[in-house]
Amino acid sequence: MQDRVNELRRLLHEHNHRYHVLDDPIISDAEYDTLMTELRELEAEHPELVTTDSPTQRVGATPTTAFAKVRHKEPMLSLANAFDVGELRAWYGRVRKLLGAEGSVPISFVVEPKIDGLAMAITYRAGQFQGAATRGDGMTGEDVTANIRTVGSIPLALRLVDDRPVPRVIEVRGEVYMRTADFEHLNEMQAATGGKLFANPRNAAAGSLRQLDSRITAGRPLRFFSYAVGLIEGVILRSQWDTLQYLRALGFAVNPDIRRLDDFEAVIDYCAAWMSRRSELPYEVDGVVIKVDRFDQQAELGVVAHDPRWAIAFKFPAREATTTLRAITLNVGRTGRINPNAELDPVVIGGVTVAHATLHNEEYIVGRDIRIDDRVTVKRAGDVIPKVVGPLIAARTGTEQPWHMPSTCPSCAEPIQRDPDEADYYCVNARCPAQLVRRVEHWVSKAALDIVGIGEEQARLFVEKGLITDVADLYLLTPEHFTEQAGYGTKKVANILNGIAAAKDRPLERLLTGLGIRSVGSSVAELLVQHYYVIEALMMATDSDLNAIMGIGPHTATTIIEFFGHEPNRALIHKLQRVGVRTANAAPVVVPTAGALAGKTFVLTGSLPTLTREQATELISQQGGTVTGTVSKKTDYLVVGDSPGGSKYTKAQQLGIPQLDEAALRQLVGT
Numbered sequence: 001m002q003d004r005v006n007e008l009r010r011l012l013h014e015h016n017h018r019y020h021v022l023d024d025p026i027i028s029d030a031e032y033d034t035l036m037t038e039l040r041e042l043e044a045e046h047p048e049l050v051t052t053d054s055p056t057q058r059v060g061a062t063p064t065t066a067f068a069k070v071r072h073k074e075p076m077l078s079l080a081n082a083f084d085v086g087e088l089r090a091w092y093g094r095v096r097k098l099l100g101a102e103g104s105v106p107i108s109f110v111v112e113p114k115i116d117g118l119a120m121a122i123t124y125r126a127g128q129f130q131g132a133a134t135r136g137d138g139m140t141g142e143d144v145t146a147n148i149r150t151v152g153s154i155p156l157a158l159r160l161v162d163d164r165p166v167p168r169v170i171e172v173r174g175e176v177y178m179r180t181a182d183f184e185h186l187n188e189m190q191a192a193t194g195g196k197l198f199a200n201p202r203n204a205a206a207g208s209l210r211q212l213d214s215r216i217t218a219g220r221p222l223r224f225f226s227y228a229v230g231l232i233e234g235v236i237l238r239s240q241w242d243t244l245q246y247l248r249a250l251g252f253a254v255n256p257d258i259r260r261l262d263d264f265e266a267v268i269d270y271c272a273a274w275m276s277r278r279s280e281l282p283y284e285v286d287g288v289v290i291k292v293d294r295f296d297q298q299a300e301l302g303v304v305a306h307d308p309r310w311a312i313a314f315k316f317p318a319r320e321a322t323t324t325l326r327a328i329t330l331n332v333g334r335t336g337r338i339n340p341n342a343e344l345d346p347v348v349i350g351g352v353t354v355a356h357a358t359l360h361n362e363e364y365i366v367g368r369d370i371r372i373d374d375r376v377t378v379k380r381a382g383d384v385i386p387k388v389v390g391p392l393i394a395a396r397t398g399t400e401q402p403w404h405m406p407s408t409c410p411s412c413a414e415p416i417q418r419d420p421d422e423a424d425y426y427c428v429n430a431r432c433p434a435q436l437v438r439r440v441e442h443w444v445s446k447a448a449l450d451i452v453g454i455g456e457e458q459a460r461l462f463v464e465k466g467l468i469t470d471v472a473d474l475y476l477l478t479p480e481h482f483t484e485q486a487g488y489g490t491k492k493v494a495n496i497l498n499g500i501a502a503a504k505d506r507p508l509e510r511l512l513t514g515l516g517i518r519s520v521g522s523s524v525a526e527l528l529v530q531h532y533y534v535i536e537a538l539m540m541a542t543d544s545d546l547n548a549i550m551g552i553g554p555h556t557a558t559t560i561i562e563f564f565g566h567e568p569n570r571a572l573i574h575k576l577q578r579v580g581v582r583t584a585n586a587a588p589v590v591v592p593t594a595g596a597l598a599g600k601t602f603v604l605t606g607s608l609p610t611l612t613r614e615q616a617t618e619l620i621s622q623q624g625g626t627v628t629g630t631v632s633k634k635t636d637y638l639v640v641g642d643s644p645g646g647s648k649y650t651k652a653q654q655l656g657i658p659q660l661d662e663a664a665l666r667q668l669v670g671t
Contacts, residue, residue: 114286
């Protein structure tokens with residue numbers, strides 16, 4: 001029995017390696033499944049034979065409640081960047097000078113595509129998988145052992161290596177990533193099941209690794225490329241190239257496009273080649289990593305701050321193309337924000353056909369003198385979001401037309417407003433038709449009134465069929481409204497109406513969140529009800545009243561006053577009261593006054609790697625901190641993610657407000 005179990009494990013490890021690492025399977029999926037089934041059955045009959053490195057142990061464990069902190073034995077360093085060939089040559093010149101290599105000492109380099117994934121450190125003892133941790137802040141990461149165990153391209157037991165022993169201890173470093181095709185398929189599956197769509201492959205990989213239930217991670221198409229070694233005992237490695245060959249022999253996937261080059265001009269040629277051929281790669285890259293090959297030379301070069309002098313990242317520019325801007329259309333968002341968008345002659349950028357692009361706001365358009373019928377440069381910012389960069393002035397023929405924001409909402413014709421401190425215009429009419437579907441979706445969401453049974457499908461149906469003209473009309477729906485609607489049987493209708501009725505008695509902070517007032521999310525709503533637990537009192541608050549509240553900045557105060565000063569919005573509140581919706585709390589809500597962030601005010605901007613805006617807000621609130629929507633002198637920290645808002649970022653710099661990334665925020669709260 002033991003012999004058959006050992007043989008099955010050997011076969012499964014071998015076929016797993018060929019499939020995930022070598023991309024060269026020699027049996028079908030069905031044959032692999034047959035072997036796995038036999039092994040599972042034998043281990044079920046004889047549980048004493050189960051080992052931690054068995055292929056059956058990749059399926060994921062039961063959910064955990066948190067990720068423990070892991071202190072890296074050796075720091076996981078970041079890399080300095082070079083954005084053009086001149087900066088790359090300057091780095092090479094510094095390397096030669098520091099090594100005294102003006103003509104006598106040869107320097108070789110190892111180069112590889114800079115994959116856009118998540119850095120990981122994986123530890124093995126006596127050849128067996130022991131644990132894994134994220135990079136974190138470079139010194140301390142998070143324990144994701146259970147999740148990494150599920151990644152098929154990461155061996156659970158190291159393979160034997162020719163004439164060198166398996167090390168007593170080895171920390172293998174590399175990148176967890178998701179292939180582009182796998183990412184697109186994952187998003188298709190997410191959409192089909194109503195799950196969250198991921199913005200890009202890196203976010204998908206990061207989100208998959210931060211699942212508290214590793215069984216979810218096991219179902220995600222994650223892969224791993226190894227590229228370095230941290231702590232190692234029992235084996236001596238003398239160069240980066242030697243390290244990569246050793247890692248490959250141990251059973252790890254190593255990027256097949258890595259090269260060792262003896263001439264720096266060949267390094268530059270390699271960078272140029274991949275910059276033009278990046279779309280050929282099956283995964284996202286944003287540059288090339290260049291490392292001095294010999295470890296003795298690396299040691300001589302040393303580290304400055306957190307960046308090794310012996311390595312650099314050559315960053316690719318964002319992908320751009322030129323086309324003609326045919327029209328500027330306006331979209332009205334849920335909060336009433338008027339978003340100008342460019343309608344373009346279709347153009348292919350990075351393998352994607354782009355026919356629409358963002359123009360941000362009127363200030364952006366006018367400041368760059370972007371005109372209708374202009375020949376414009378379009379960039380996929382971050383290789384994902386298309387935006388118009390600016391016009392090609394020299395290509396103008398004289399027929400181009402300047403554009404300005406209209407004075408009224410394109411949907412409801414109500415006057416639009418612009419805050420002096422903002423670049424965006426807003427329609428503040430809560431009954432604006434263009435906003436209504438999104439407002440209903442927000443009103444029924446879990447963060448707001450949490451109405452079970454209503455989602456995007458129902459919200460759109462109610463609006464398109466004229467069943468509602470505002471969110472208060474939800475509470476006037478009866479079974480008769482559904483008699484002619486296909487797919488709405490008696491039980492389904494009863495569930496919807498019961499969900500609506502149950503939501504009448506939600507706390508006031510939920511209602512304030514649901515109203516969709518700009519800059520008033522769940523955290524600001526909770527802050528407001530500490531001072532105003534009857535909505536009429538909040539509706540009568542003055543600018544000075546609101547500014548006196550710690551955590552409420554001038555911008556947020558202005559948006560609240562503007563919202564309640566608009567007669568249709570006041571009418572909506574009165575209508576909600578008439579239909580029986582609760583608009584007062586019995587007493588002020590008490591929030592935590594203790595915690596690592598007590599008394600501190602935060603503003604969030606951009607997309608964080610692993611936390612949604614709601615999760616980040618909850619994390620801060622649980623530690624006694626306050627999240628607001630606007631940067632002011634009262635702000636203690638700006639938490640910055642990818643694609644941050646320019647106005648918040650600039651104002652924070654002007655006021656000297658400290659900025660944190662997600663890792664620094666987690667370090668503050670001790671998670």
